[in-house]
Amino acid sequence: MHIDIISVVPGLLEGPFSHSILKRAEEKGLATVRVHNLRDYATGKQKQVDDYAYGGGAGMVMMIEPISLCIETLQKERTYDEIIYMTPDGETFDQPMANALSMNQNLLILCGHYKGVDERIRQRYITKEISIGDFVLSGGELAAAVVADAIIRLIPGVLNDETSALTDSFQDYLLAPPVYTRPAEWQGMEVPEVLLSGHEAKINEWRFEASVRRTRERRPDLFAKSGLGESDKKSNKK
CATH class of the missing domain: 1.10.1270.20 (tRNA(m1g37)methyltransferase, domain 2)
Structure with a gap:
């Protein structure tokens, strides 16, 4: 399995994938996780990835162009089974969903931030929207790590005891x-x-x-x- 994660704060994801089961999964060649800094796809000196919302109101909105460029660049490398957006208003993540996602080969996860992404990104690219619970985090990075962990541990060969995941x-x-x-x-x-x-x-x-x-x-x-x-x-x- 290959998982790409798009983030505004990629440093938040360095720890979860560098230790324990997730690290062993990559060492065994069973799963690969790559985190992409959205600012690398922004233009201008400031590498801006957010802007004010039309209609006013508090908070900033993730801009279309950097996200679109990042997703389309990654799509040139592989075809994704799902393009997932981590958002509080998504479908609640549970074990059956983890089981289903673990059967896929390529996943792309977009981490929400600020007040979320421009709605047109969701309409154009996103195939699945996921929430890990009825609460709000500072961004989707930790939620993406939760989803990736739950999925990867189900891949045959990742856990030492093949029956372990089945009895969770x-x-x-x-x-x-x-x-x-x-x-x-x-x-x-x-x-x-x-x-x-x-x-x-x-x-x-x-x-x-x-x-x-x-x-x-x-x-x-x-x-x-x-x-x-x-x-x-x-x-x-x-």
Whole structure:
């Protein structure tokens, strides 16, 4: 997978892609992330990328020309499956969306900034608009890093344990069950006996039931999407 990210503040993205899983993904040749400074595509001494909004009001708007030039320059190098705009009014990002995007080969992400981009950019180039939640950040850079991380970790071979991503929270609309490690007893608190039994079927049953219980208690909205009614839970216990 190749991901290009267009940013007004590219320095914000240096850390996330230089460590841990994302770094290993690039070292393995499984994913490449390139950050492009929008100011490199601006004209004039000031390298201006924003201007006042027509109609007045507070805040500046990202200009058409630098964004258009950047996108079209990158499009000469590859064909993008999606051109994504990170914006508070986009579709809320979730695990099913991450799963779907992880199947793509080339993605381009435009980070919003200031009061956003000129609407004509969205109409001409953008194929998908994404929000990571109902709140506002200073820019789309951190949101783009979140999306890229969630996508890249799903690529086969990125994680050491191939089954790890499949058992994460939100897969199948369920939260992950509690997890434990050594020591088996700590300050009077013990690991559930079934996890020490070595009985794979019973362990899987416990984990499923714990996952269902945790989701129902903490995220009833998510549990409703899982389709796990009383009859479904009973059948899964068999």
